[in-house]
Amino acid sequence: MSPKKKRQLIMFNGVIVLINILLFSNAFLGFALFTGTALTISVAWMSILGSVFAFIRVNSLIFKKDETRLLTKGIQSLEDCISVFEEVIHNGDVFDENIQKNIEQIKRFRRKHETIKDILLQKFSADEMSFQKFNDVLHEVEKIIYLNVRSILNKISAFDIEEYEEMQRYEFKGDEFSQEKKDIYNEYIEFVNSATNTNEDILLKLDKMLLEISRYNSLEDGDIKKLPAIIEMDELIKNANLYK
Structure with missing residues (x-):
């Protein structure tokens, strides 16, 4: 139970x-x-x-009562994701630590997003190409985090916590089916761990981008494309689009 x-x-x-x-x-x-x-x-x-x-x-x-439900039903934003995470946390299950991390990651992303935009608006006007380039990158990064978090919620929805906890409490027969079932559950857990780490890596890249932006008083469009943080972000966006 x-x-x-x-x-x-x-x-x-x-x-x-x-x-x-x-x-x-x-x-x-x-x-x-x-x-x-x-x-x-x-x-x-x-x-x-x-x-x-x-x-x-x-x-x-x-x-x-069937507790299995699609957690992503009706969510359209990162704020919706936080609401769902807060609803399913504190069940004492295997995903609680990662759920808390994802809530904090979304909040940190929002803070970094606003900080970067504020700094950009101090250096550029909203209609300049330089501002638009950075803003487009931020928009794409938000989409990646959102899709990543949705994938995490889908995995949590599909995970049968009751069966997993029963497997943890009792020794199952070492037959092929029992081992395969354990492997499947471990894949779910590993996916959520990996996706959470990916979010953390994205936030680190945002920190690098924030640092590079703060170093310059003016940047041309060609210079922006050469910034290491922008190159990393472009690569991240390109890879994410390949695996949608």
């Missing part, structure tokens, strides 16, 4: 227990099933029957 389902069960059943303590404890309302007024006896029986019905119904729904 996944940690999310465990929390749902604990919270719901805890509420049922608290309600019945409030109703039947002498320290609170002190209702009883066979003594008291007709109204209090009716309320007591309705509470018991309602609790039993709710316990059976809701617990069965939680157990049967």
